[in-house]
Amino acid sequence: MNEPIIRPIQKKDNPHIARVIRSVLIDLGVPKVGTAYEDAALDCMFETYQSNRMAYFVVEENGELIGGAGVAPLANYEGNVCELQKMYYLPQARGRGIGSAMMQNCLAKAKEFQFEKCYLETMPYMKAAQKLYERSGFSYIDGALGNTGHYSCPVHMLKDL
Incomplete structure (x- = not known):
């Protein structure tokens, strides 16, 4: 068994990471509306993250994708803030x-992209994820920043970079 590898997403990963993310969202009981589940980007993750100041990484183990996460400028927000996006694991x-x-x-x-803060949205019952976010220096904030379209994700966190 090989160690998991974190690497930048490749075009060939698109159907696999879409399947991983949708599988995790269904397993966790996340609403299909107002969450990442309905994002058009799920089926074209490689292309989505080719823009300026965006990156998406996948975790590969024994030739299979088992998770991923990325960063991108926070949508509909004036300020030098990125969003931690689509961090899901089987x-x-x-x-x-x-x-x-x-x-x-x-x-x-x-930090390499020179963002000042990193923002994320999650679900209240995703406690293990929230523990990771807190250990990584994120703090809870009251209310959303920007407008990601994920109105069904009521937990918001922010970290200074």
């Missing part, structure tokens, strides 16, 4: 430090 990836490694990777990229 059950076999959880509890192994992969999320922490991916978080370090994404935050390093956000």
